[in-house]
Amino acid sequence: MSPGCEQLGPFFDNRLSDKERAAFRDHLVACHRCQSGLHEIMQLAELALELVLRAPLAMLESMHGRHGGEAPELSRRTSRPV
Amino acid sequence: MYVYYAGHEAEERSFDEFSALVQTLVPYLRAIALRLCRNHADADDLLQDTLERALRRWDRFEKGSNARAWLTTIMYHLFIDRCRKQGRAPRMETISTIQLVQPSSEPPPVWIFLTAGDLKAALLEISAPYREVFELHEFARLPYEKIAGRLGISPNTVGTRLHRARRKLRAVLMKFISHDPEAGR
Numbered sequence: 001m002s003p004g005c006e007q008l009g010p011f012f013d014n015r016l017s018d019k020e021r022a023a024f025r026d027h028l029v030a031c032h033r034c035q036s037g038l039h040e041i042m043q044l045a046e047l048a049l050e051l052v053l054r055a056p057l058a059m060l061e062s063m064h065g066r067h068g069g070e071a072p073e074l075s076r077r078t079s080r081p082v
Numbered sequence: 083m084y085v086y087y088a089g090h091e092a093e094e095r096s097f098d099e100f101s102a103l104v105q106t107l108v109p110y111l112r113a114i115a116l117r118l119c120r121n122h123a124d125a126d127d128l129l130q131d132t133l134e135r136a137l138r139r140w141d142r143f144e145k146g147s148n149a150r151a152w153l154t155t156i157m158y159h160l161f162i163d164r165c166r167k168q169g170r171a172p173r174m175e176t177i178s179t180i181q182l183v184q185p186s187s188e189p190p191p192v193w194i195f196l197t198a199g200d201l202k203a204a205l206l207e208i209s210a211p212y213r214e215v216f217e218l219h220e221f222a223r224l225p226y227e228k229i230a231g232r233l234g235i236s237p238n239t240v241g242t243r244l245h246r247a248r249r250k251l252r253a254v255l256m257k258f259i260s261h262d263p264e265a266g267r
Contacts, residue, residue, distance in 0.1 A: 009245045012117055013219070015226065021120070025165040039158045040252055042114055043193040046154050048220035049110045050198035 132157040148194040204254040212247035
């Protein structure tokens with residue numbers, strides 16, 4: 001794994017500058033691990049979109065129930081998950 | 083609107099059949115193209131090329147199988163091709179730090195066996211901190227900063243958890259596949 005591999009997620013999540021994106025694209029064409037990883041996160045994102053578009057209200061209500069509220073327990077969590 | 087009939091290579095299946103199937107998937111594909119390209123013009127070009135290639139290969143598509151995964155894989159190949167053609171030289175990495183690949187490297191076809199329902203089930207199998215970040219990012223489309231603010235963690239931690247969530251989800255989904263007798267076809 002090279003340092004460039006760490007940019008896969010940020011690339012797909014639009015976290016990179018133009019210069020960083022160009023550098024990652026160069027890395028991508030030569031890195032089998034990142035190509036495979038990109039295919040996987042594209043497929044995951046498609047499944048997530050399908051889930052949301054199929055039942056958006058239910059999904060949002062479910063998420064609101066778990067993540068919403070004025071002072072959710074999650075907002076106080078700072079420790080690393082196990 | 084996006085599909086131009088390539089004629090001779092779609093002999094046995096009608097253009098109408100292809101078009102009807104693709105129309106339902108265009109919103110998904112456009113969203114992914116936009117994430118890859120970051121601007122609408124390039125994303126629309128990538129989407130257009132994806133649909134054109136899909137139509138040319140329509141006779142190879144197994145009716146009833148997962149068109150979304152099939153089209154996503156076509157888009158993936160086209161995007162890698164674009165990166166290759168638009169690549170800037172020289173590279174900044176040494177040959178020892180990267181894994182060189184052949185242009186034709188084919189991702190495993192396991193994704194055609196997976197559905198949105200599988201993802202929903204897989205989300206229940208990963209621990210809450212990873213699931214929360216994944217849901218807030220992929221379902222609610224919140225940026226890292228907003229997720230960080232909501233969960234009381236740093237944006238870097240959001241990125242780390244999202245990366246791990248994807249890895250964990252992949253592992254769970256592959257486990258589903260290995261337990262599904264239909265997946266071995």
